[in-house]
Amino acid sequence: MSIGALDAATAYGRAVGIGKSGGLGGVAGGSAAEETGGGFGDLVSRLVTDTASSLRAAETASAKQVAGKGDLIDVVTAIGAAETALDTVVAVRDRVVGAYSDIMRMQI
Template sequence: MTPLAAAKAYGAAQSQALKGVGGGDGPEAAQGPGFADLVRNAINDVTQTSKAAETQIAAQVAGKAELIDVVTAISAAEASLETVMAVRDQVIAAYQEIMRMPI
């Protein structure tokens, strides 16, 4: 998939979402969350899953949690972190692609 195809797919999905939320596609239509909000939510999700994993680890050390719960929490935190890192890598690649474009 090329960056242009991904951008078109994202634009189509966003316009469909905005039509569903606001009922129109003009500037007066209700706006959904922006990119910064999506990134902020993703970072908050990673933080929460990491804290949950730390809590499970502490509970395991104290003898109050099962090992499977700790492993599950750590796996969830790892998956969230890998997702954010993949998005970060794609954003950086898109930025570099834009910077290489001739004016």
């Protein structure tokens, strides 16, 4: 499963909070980073934390299904959400590593 640029931008927008108030996160009062209380590092930290919780939820749903106490559709939904979250984290990591490589190749 590949993540397109639009998917990555949408995920980034949701993580930062763009679109919650119908606009660009209330840009009139200041930048989005100031309003959310952090920068890119906090965004990545939240993204990793949310991904880990999605993976735990998928694991819990799978365990319930194996024990005969859960629905198969819940397992499939949880695994799909976890896969999407993990793909997003990997895509962000790849973009950051690519940007770092480009910066390191720049001539001063």
